[in-house]
Amino acid sequence: MIDTLLEFDQQLYILINQGLGSSVLDAILIPFRHKLFWIPLYLFILIFISVNFGKKRWLTYLFIALTITCSDTVSSKIIKPSVERIRPCHCPDLNPEIRIPCSQGYSFTSSHATNHFAIGTFLFFLFSFTKWRILFLFWAGLIGIAQIYVGVHYPGDILAGSLIGFLIGSSLFYFYTRGLNRFIKHDTDN
Numbered sequence: 178m179i180d181t182l183l184e185f186d187q188q189l190y191i192l193i194n195q196g197l198g199s200s201v202l203d204a205i206l207i208p209f210r211h212k213l214f215w216i217p218l219y220l221f222i223l224i225f226i227s228v229n230f231g232k233k234r235w236l237t238y239l240f241i242a243l244t245i246t247c248s249d250t251v252s253s254k255i256i257k258p259s260v261e262r263i264r265p266c267h268c269p270d271l272n273p274e275i276r277i278p279c280s281q282g283y284s285f286t287s288s289h290a291t292n293h294f295a296i297g298t299f300l301f302f303l304f305s306f307t308k309w310r311i312l313f314l315f316w317a318g319l320i321g322i323a324q325i326y327v328g329v330h331y332p333g334d335i336l337a338g339s340l341i342g343f344l345i346g347s348s349l350f351y352f353y354t355r356g357l358n359r360f361i362k363h364d365t366d367n
Contacts, residue, residue: 252291265328289330291341297342321339
C-alpha cells in the first residue's frame, strides 16, 4: 500500500513538474512561491486589520504570529527531521526539472504548504464577513502547486502540509475566538 502511494506520488510529481513545463508557468509560478512576492498582500492585511479591528487588532496580530510560528515549527522542526524524506530535486532517477536552487533540507512536509495553509485558513475564518475569503485558500493551494512545479516537493508533501496547516489554522482561530470573547467580556465589565 505504501509503495503504491509513493509510486503515485512520484508519477503525479513528474506530471506536474515535467508535463506542465512552459515559459508562461515559469513566469508565474517561480516568483509566486517566493515570500517577498507577497509583501504587498501582507502589508495590506496588516493595515486592514489595524484600521478595522480597533482594540482587537493586537490580539489578532498575536494570533497571526502564533499561527505562523506553530506551523513552521511543526513542519520544519518536528516532522521534517523525523521523516527525513529526500527532496525530489535530489533524485536523479526522476529526471526532475529543477527551476530554482534545490535546498539541502528535507521534503516532507512542505513548509510552504503548511505555513500558507495555516495562515490562509486563519484568515479565511477571520474574514468571514466577505465572500472573497476563499481566495486565501486558493492562494495557499497555488503556492503548494508551485512548489511541485519548481521541483522541490512531491504532491504528498504538499497534501500533508496543507492538511496540517489547515488543522493548525483552524485550531488557532478557535483559541483566538475564545480569547476574543474573554477580551470583549472583560472590556464590557469595566
